[in-house]
Amino acid sequence: MGKSRMEAFSDGVIAIIVTIMVLEMKAPEGTSWEIMKPLVPKFLSYGLSFLGVAIYWVNHHHLVHTISRVTPGILWANINLLFWLSLVPVATAWMGENHFEKTTVTAYAVLCLLCAVAYNILQKAIVSGNKKNQIVNDVVRPMGYKEIGSIMLYSLSIPVAHFINPVISGFMFLTVSLLWLIPDKKIEKALND
Amino acid sequence: MGKSRMEAFSDGVIAIIVTIMVLEMKAPEGTSWEIMKPLVPKFLSYGLSFLGVAIYWVNHHHLVHTISRVTPGILWANINLLFWLSLVPVATAWMGENHFEKTTVTAYAVLCLLCAVAYNILQKAIVSGNKKNQIVNDVVRPMGYKEIGSIMLYSLSIPVAHFINPVISGFMFLTVSLLWLIPDKKIEKALND
Amino acid sequence: MGKSRMEAFSDGVIAIIVTIMVLEMKAPEGTSWEIMKPLVPKFLSYGLSFLGVAIYWVNHHHLVHTISRVTPGILWANINLLFWLSLVPVATAWMGENHFEKTTVTAYAVLCLLCAVAYNILQKAIVSGNKKNQIVNDVVRPMGYKEIGSIMLYSLSIPVAHFINPVISGFMFLTVSLLWLIPDKKIEKALND
Amino acid sequence: MGKSRMEAFSDGVIAIIVTIMVLEMKAPEGTSWEIMKPLVPKFLSYGLSFLGVAIYWVNHHHLVHTISRVTPGILWANINLLFWLSLVPVATAWMGENHFEKTTVTAYAVLCLLCAVAYNILQKAIVSGNKKNQIVNDVVRPMGYKEIGSIMLYSLSIPVAHFINPVISGFMFLTVSLLWLIPDKKIEKALND
Numbered sequence: 001m002g003k004s005r006m007e008a009f010s011d012g013v014i015a016i017i018v019t020i021m022v023l024e025m026k027a028p029e030g031t032s033w034e035i036m037k038p039l040v041p042k043f044l045s046y047g048l049s050f051l052g053v054a055i056y057w058v059n060h061h062h063l064v065h066t067i068s069r070v071t072p073g074i075l076w077a078n079i080n081l082l083f084w085l086s087l088v089p090v091a092t093a094w095m096g097e098n099h100f101e102k103t104t105v106t107a108y109a110v111l112c113l114l115c116a117v118a119y120n121i122l123q124k125a126i127v128s129g130n131k132k133n134q135i136v137n138d139v140v141r142p143m144g145y146k147e148i149g150s151i152m153l154y155s156l157s158i159p160v161a162h163f164i165n166p167v168i169s170g171f172m173f174l175t176v177s178l179l180w181l182i183p184d185k186k187i188e189k190a191l192n193d
Numbered sequence: 194m195g196k197s198r199m200e201a202f203s204d205g206v207i208a209i210i211v212t213i214m215v216l217e218m219k220a221p222e223g224t225s226w227e228i229m230k231p232l233v234p235k236f237l238s239y240g241l242s243f244l245g246v247a248i249y250w251v252n253h254h255h256l257v258h259t260i261s262r263v264t265p266g267i268l269w270a271n272i273n274l275l276f277w278l279s280l281v282p283v284a285t286a287w288m289g290e291n292h293f294e295k296t297t298v299t300a301y302a303v304l305c306l307l308c309a310v311a312y313n314i315l316q317k318a319i320v321s322g323n324k325k326n327q328i329v330n331d332v333v334r335p336m337g338y339k340e341i342g343s344i345m346l347y348s349l350s351i352p353v354a355h356f357i358n359p360v361i362s363g364f365m366f367l368t369v370s371l372l373w374l375i376p377d378k379k380i381e382k383a384l385n386d
Numbered sequence: 387m388g389k390s391r392m393e394a395f396s397d398g399v400i401a402i403i404v405t406i407m408v409l410e411m412k413a414p415e416g417t418s419w420e421i422m423k424p425l426v427p428k429f430l431s432y433g434l435s436f437l438g439v440a441i442y443w444v445n446h447h448h449l450v451h452t453i454s455r456v457t458p459g460i461l462w463a464n465i466n467l468l469f470w471l472s473l474v475p476v477a478t479a480w481m482g483e484n485h486f487e488k489t490t491v492t493a494y495a496v497l498c499l500l501c502a503v504a505y506n507i508l509q510k511a512i513v514s515g516n517k518k519n520q521i522v523n524d525v526v527r528p529m530g531y532k533e534i535g536s537i538m539l540y541s542l543s544i545p546v547a548h549f550i551n552p553v554i555s556g557f558m559f560l561t562v563s564l565l566w567l568i569p570d571k572k573i574e575k576a577l578n579d
Numbered sequence: 580m581g582k583s584r585m586e587a588f589s590d591g592v593i594a595i596i597v598t599i600m601v602l603e604m605k606a607p608e609g610t611s612w613e614i615m616k617p618l619v620p621k622f623l624s625y626g627l628s629f630l631g632v633a634i635y636w637v638n639h640h641h642l643v644h645t646i647s648r649v650t651p652g653i654l655w656a657n658i659n660l661l662f663w664l665s666l667v668p669v670a671t672a673w674m675g676e677n678h679f680e681k682t683t684v685t686a687y688a689v690l691c692l693l694c695a696v697a698y699n700i701l702q703k704a705i706v707s708g709n710k711k712n713q714i715v716n717d718v719v720r721p722m723g724y725k726e727i728g729s730i731m732l733y734s735l736s737i738p739v740a741h742f743i744n745p746v747i748s749g750f751m752f753l754t755v756s757l758l759w760l761i762p763d764k765k766i767e768k769a770l771n772d
Contacts, residue, residue: 005204005254011584012208015591020216022665023599027673031680050665054658061584076374079247086215086243094220101224181655198397198447205401213409269567272440279408279436287413294417391590391640398594406602462760465633472601472629480606487610 003070006078007061013082014057017089021049024093038099045096048173049088055180056085056115063123066136071129074122081118087111105166106158112173113154120147150176196263199271200254206275207250210282214242217286231292238289241366242281245305248373249278249312256316259329264322267315274311280304298359299351305366306347313340343369389456392464393447399468400443403475407435410479424485431482434559435474441566442471442501449509452522457515460508467504473497491552492544498559499540506533536562582649585657586640592661593636596668600628603672617678624675627752628667631691634759635664635698642702645715650708653701660697666690684745685737691752692733699726729755 025042028035060081067074091111095104123140130136153172161169218235221228253274260267284304288297316333323329346365354362411428414421446467453460477497481490509526516522539558547555604621607614639660646653670690674683702719709715732751740748 005200007584008201008587009204009208009250011588012205012591013212015588016209016212016595018661019592019595019599019665020212022669023216023602024220025666025669027603027669027676029676031673031677031682033682036686047662050662054662057588058654058658072374075251079251082211083240083243083247086212087218090215090218090220094224097220098224103224103226107229181651198393201394202397202401202443205398206405209402209405213405216409217413265567268444272444275404276433276436276440279405280411283408283411283413287417290413290415291417296417296419300422391586394587395590395594395636398591399598402595402598406598409602410606458760461637465637468597469626469629469633472598473604476601476604476606480610483606483608484610489610489612493615 003064003067006070006075007064010060010064010078010082011057014053014060014085017085018050018053018057021046021053021089021092024089024096041099042093042096045092045100048170048177049092051177052112052173053085053088055177056081056119059180060119063126063140066133066140067126067130068133068136069130071125073125074129077118077122077125081115081122084111084115084118088115100166100170102161102166105161105169109154109157109161109169109173112176113151113158116150116154116176120151123147146179149179196257196260199263199268200257203253203257203271203275204250207246207253207278210278211243211246211250214239214246214282214285217282217289234292235286235289238285238293241363241370242285244370245366246278246281248370249274249308252373253312256319256333259326259333260319260323261326261329262323264318266318267322270311270315270318274308274315277304277308277311281308293359293363295354295359298354298362302347302350302354302362302366305369306344306351309343309347309369313344316340339372342372389450389453392456392461393450396446396450396464396468397443400439400446400471403471404436404439404443407432407439407475407478410475410482427485428479428482431478431486434556434563435478437563438498438559439471439474441563442467442505445566446505449512449526452519452526453512453516454519454522455516457511459511460515463504463508463511467501467508470497470501470504474501486552486556488547488552491547491555495540495543495547495555495559498562499537499544502536502540502562506537509533532565535565582643582646585649585654586643589639589643589657589661590636593632593639593664596664597629597632597636600625600632600668600671603668603675620678621672621675624671624679627749627756628671630756631752632664632667634756635660635694638759639698642705642719645712645719646705646709647712647715648709650704652704653708656697656701656704660694660701663690663694663697667694679745679749681740681745684740684748688733688736688740688748688752691755692730692737695729695733695755699730702726725758728758 025039025046028039064078088111091104091108095101095108098104120143123143127136127141153176157169157172160166160172218232218239221232257271281304284297284301288294288301291297313336320329320334346369350362350365353359353365411425411432414425450464474497477490477494481487481494484490506529509529513522513526539562543555543558546552546558604618604625607618643657667690670683670687674680674687677683699722702722706715706720732755736748736751739745739751
């Protein structure tokens with residue numbers, strides 16, 4: 001199993017996830033500007049998820065680029081990540097349609113956490129399947145502040161959404177996105193060397 | 194017809210099948226946790242099919258990797274497999290929406306059997322189109338316990354769903370998935386040698 | 387503009403067309419076998435279109451394989467073909483939902499004709515953009531019995547559906563498909579030489 | 580981050596956008612020709628957007644082809660463009676369903692402008708990330724009459740749709756499309772030299 005085909009399959013699935021999300025934004029019935037108002041939370045919800053999934057794509061690419069050997073473990077850790085990502089459109093639609101109501105934001109936060117954990121499992125699978133790979137050992141193995149920060153922020157955003165204020169959780173999601181916006185410089189540097 | 198384009202087309206179709214399935218999981222109306230309960234069987238049904246189609250993707254890749262010549266027979270056996278796989282989302286939705294009711298599970302079992310038979314036809318087409326290919330002769334030709342076991346389990350799951358208990362059929366589907374989870378070691382070994 | 391990217395884009399669009407068609411086959415409400423009866427014409431309609439679009443994919447691939455130079459004319463003739471193909475899912479759904487009622491079959495026949503004409507325009511664009519290419523001159527330039535037969539059968543199927551019997555038109559569609567089932571041997575032979 | 584993967588991801592997203600748009604054209608209920616009349620504005624709206632997005636694909640390809648280095652800035656400018664393009668299907672459906680009513684055409688015009696601006700931002704990001712690249716400096720840097728004309732026409736089409744006549748705006752969209760129909764000859768020439 002070459003990594004190029006795993007990349008191609010992941011790219012396909014992520015491209016579809018990113019694009020079908022917008023299908024949930026139905027054209028409003030009627031033609032006044034008033035009627036577009038309820039679209040605003042849907043639009044924000046869509047924008048947030050588009051950004052989030054795009055970030056997964058960028059970082060996934062960097063991560064997989066370091067691999068020299070695809071084991072069945074890596075393959076299934078990758079499919080596991082794609083599975084949780086594929087649920088993002090439903091969670092996004094639920095949150096957007098209900099104007100960031102607290103139950104829906106809590107569900108969204110749980111899903112974000114599951115995706116982040118799945119990403120970490122993929123990292124672990126890559127490390128244990130590429131033990132002789134210098135770049136993997138140096139760059140992928142040590143859990144950085146990004147990985148730890150994301151898991152902590154997502155974990156925290158669950159009770160925050162439920163007990164305090166879902167809007168704060170929204171800003172926590174955004175914070176995680178900003179952490180990952182710039183693709184991992186360590187990987188880029190290691191690959192260039 | 195190079196095999197790389199057949200792979201690319203198959204990857205595209207399978208990636209879309211896997212991802213549009215989730216479109217059937219509509220965002221629930223309302224925002225209580227109660228309301229998510231009917232989503233549970235849909236989610237299980239989706240998870241089962243996601244796993245099943247992902248397994249087809251992994252094994253399809255291994256199988257096609259052995260080919261040295263793409264004949265029209267292989268091409269159409271492949272399109273035939275994609276056709277039956279493309280019906281998985283509808284069958285999954287029907288089963289999930291009706292909480293694994295026996296008629297829907299029976300229909301799902303019939304579709305699983307048809308997909309498995311289509312996969313076997315593809316194997317046969319590959320064998321008869323690549324007679325001089327050593328790997329195909331050694332690894333693809335002999336029907337293994339996996340192929341026979343899958344066809345038998347799916348065949349059995351049809352009357353089991355209809356006359357005994359659809360939940361047992363569900364576990365039979367899962368058993369077949371577990372059989373195929375690890376991609377074929379014989380192929381991997383033969384390719385490495 | 388390399389032809390590989392034109393191929394990749396066409397593959398993507400065709401793979402999506404083929405797969406979203408099945409989205410029109412909604413899971414029936416209720417769980418009796420009775421309830422599946424109205425699915426039968428939808429299924430036949432879907433099968434017919436799946437076969438038709440898959441055939442376009444196979445032959446499109448063979449055709450594009452002969453090209454040595456992609457001109458803007460070829461590029462836009464290709465996009466024109468994809469446009470008409472993208473309407474196949476709607477026409478398929480209309481025909482299937484209405485049990486091959488004559489108006490819907492007539493509309494489907496018109497669309498088939500438009501796709502076939504678009505394919506011919508693409509062939510012409512390839513010929514006029516690759517004048518020095520031997521294979522194009524020998525194999526793509528002369529209109530064969532397949533091209534003429536398809537256009538004639540589709541043209542005929544329009545009045546047949548409207549004035550005589552839509553089922554006869556259905557068999558005419560199938561006849562065209564069978565004509566094209568085996569990818570063009572002339573091209574295959576020319577490429578091998 | 581190689582540019583080939585950025586191209587592949589963009590191709591995937593654009594292919595999906597172009598194809599899911601047609602999902603908005605639901606099969607009409609009933610079977611008379613009368614019933615197809617309301618489909619005409621939807622069809623026109625779809626055709627306009629299909630052409631527009633296809634043009635983005637063609638020109639995007641030419642633009643990216645000149646790049647020698649993919650910076651994070653280029654990556655995110657590209658994702659930004661894909662985001663706005665992904666909203667085209669909703670705007671198209673809204674405009675088509677409401678027979679080019681002025682509010683919907685105004686919204687469509689605003690989206691067209693945003694896409695055009697996003698494309699310009701991508702051009703700027705490419706220029707500032709590839710300063711030593713001769714082709715980028717010669718061909719991509721100077722804003723041509725096409726870029727300026729598009730932005731001006733789209734900007735103008737917003738008040739025209741709202742205050743004068745949405746049909747005139749429709750023709751302005753078409754004019755922009757015709758401007759870009761032929762892929763940039765400067766780039767093609769520069770690449771050939």
